[in-house]
Amino acid sequence: MAWRDLRAFLDGLGSGLRRVAEPFSPRFEIAAALREARADAPALLFESVVGHPGWRVCGNLIANRERLARAFETTPAQLAEAYLQRRQQGIEPVGATQVPVKDVVVTQADDLTGLLPILTHHELDAAPYITTGVVLCREPGTGRRGMGIHRMQVHGPRRLGLFLANPPLTLFHAAAEARGEPLEVAVALGLEPAIVVASVCKVGPQVPDKMAIAGALRGEPVPMVPGETVAVEVPARAEVVIEGRVLPGVRQHEGPFGENTGAYFSADSAVIEVTAVTHRREPIYPGLTPWANDVDMLLWLAAGTEMLGQLRAHVAGVADLEIASGTAGFSMVIAVAGTSRSEVRRLIHLALAFDKRLKSVTVVDDDVDIRNPREVAWAMATRHRPAHDTIVITGTDAYVIDPSAAGAGQGSKIGFDATRGGGGAALDKARLEPQALAKARALLGDMMI
Ligand SMILES: Cc1cc2nc3c(=O)[nH]c(=O)nc-3n(C[C@H](O)[C@H](O)[C@H](O)COP(=O)(O)O)c2cc1C
Structure with a gap:
């Protein structure tokens, strides 16, 4: 059975989750902890977020193969094969019967950073950035769903910069601009890991529905519900959704921002005008510091394993x-x-x-x-x-x-x-004698060295 949502996954981690009671600030402090946490460290849930009573921030969720495998309810050894096998199918999303993401609906003007604990990550970052926002939209004309993670800079109380470098969103945004129309988008935050992985899986410009891939990866359809102010469906059990319109013909300087390369990168990027925010009660905001373990694991499964399947063919x-x-x-x-x-x-x-x-x-x-x-x-x-x-x-x-x-x-x-x-025997590995190796491993294992 699939994880119902991010909360269910966190609850299922048991000792693999560390709750942090000490106050941590969304400005630099949480990002630093998420970057410094080792790959074998537990997932972290910050329960006292400075300036945001009632909110929590999680991270380091899928920092290693063990936890990523747990997200897919399989073992580390079987994870790649499970991904490739499930990925062949497609399970279409369904209409939701319960919609916790709309427990709280905010459509009136409100300062985004006052409302959400959006993290500021690096010393020289231009502003707080949303790093795990799964951007959802519909292609103008065809109605095909677009889905991908795109970094977003907070430009103002209801204005976000949106870095578009990859299909399908680049294509759909270009199509909307060619018509002189805004592109309606919904940014889903706080999703269970299989949906996040599906959102960044390498599919190229062929544009299959990544939400159907998400369903296949989790083994159950994703329950969806229409947005409040945009004609875009959103996952009903997300923690937060930001709705808005990408303005046609508008570009604004965005950055510097410390990227997944570990270096700063700036661009002239598209701009979202925010029309609504909806969220669950006692919401959990998902943190992800670029150039951290979570990113390695996301890329390994969504890009690397995807490529493994292609190369084997x-x-x-x-x-x-x-x-x-x-x-x-x-x-x-x-x-x-x-x-x-x-x-x-x-x-x-x-x-x-x-x-x-x-x-x-x-x-x-x-x-x-x-x-x-x-x-x-x-x-x-x-x-x-x-x-x-x-x-x-x-x-x-x-x-x-x-x-x-x-x-x-x-x-x-x-x-x-x-x-x-x-090449010949000169290239062989000089191996240890098997029985001696087993004995040595038993001794060293007992001594924890
Ligand atoms: C952590 C992370 C952050 C990403 N940020 C961006 C981004 O800011 N802009 C962008 O266009 N793509 C970004 N991507 C890539 C897309 O979301 C998506 O993975 C990509 O479109 C899929 O690969 P493909 O274009 O090769 O099919 C990011 C991917 C990851 C894993």
Whole structure:
């Protein structure tokens, strides 16, 4: 059975959730805690949010594979396969019978930051930013649903900057502007993790309904309800919804904001005029500090595992895929089993072409633990021959938030074949004797070292 909502997921975490009674401010303090929390730390629920009595802020929810697997009610070992298998289906959303997200409806002028504990993350950020807002809309003309996470800067009491760099929202916004019309949007905040993952899964411009993907990932349809002031449906069990209109032809400078790259990025972005806010009683605002563990896990499942499925359909022997943590999806390691050198080269080209974010891919054999950077470095040091096993691709589009390509428009990509490529015994790992290894592990495990 699927998690009913964010609250149900938090309640189900048990000792995997730490309640923080000490007052923490939405200005810098909560973001700092979420960034500093280790991947193996519990999820955090700040119960005393300075300036926002009655509100709570959560974060570090899916910071590691164990908790992400729990969100999908499976095991870490089976998570990628479960995602790929469920992702094949589609379970359409249904009309909601209960609508807690409308417990409180605010349509009169109200200061967004007075109402919601929107976090300010980094020292030089221009303003508070919404980082986990799932932006929902309908394509003008066709009515197809659009859905994705887009950063939003608080520009004023009822005005948000909206950074649009990815489809489908870029396409739907352009279509609305071509008609000279505003694009109605609803920003859902505080969703159970499967819906958040679906909102950022890599689907490209083909625009399937990500809410149906969300239903498939959770195994049950998402209950939806029409917005109060916009013709957009919203998840009935979200914690908060912000409704508004993206103004046609309007751009406003947005940023600087510390991005998922760990560097600041500014843009001239679209603008939302807010028309209503609805929320649950004792609401929980979702925090997510860029360049933190939650982002690594989101990208691994929604972009990396999505790509794993695609690559397997084209190259035999693709075993596993990992996104290097802290790289915003720019760097990836793929493990293969028995794949020839020429097929590894094709794999590298395919991977680099598939994802515009991806800048560097390293392919290793499946005797290398791709989740252990020391092992990947070992494969590069001992099996990779720089002059023969490196592919450089130039003249590609640079990904917009890549600081190394700032202003350039054009980027480049690199692939490393660090497989043994048919090489002989000299490339074998020097292994420990199995019985001695088992004995040593038992001893070290008992001693917790
Ligand atoms: C944490 C996070 C933040 C994101 N922020 C933005 C953003 O500000 N603007 C944007 O256009 N896309 C952003 N995205 C990407 C889209 O929400 C979505 O993942 C993407 O459109 C799907 O990949 P695709 O375009 O390759 O299909 C973000 C993704 C994640 C995981």
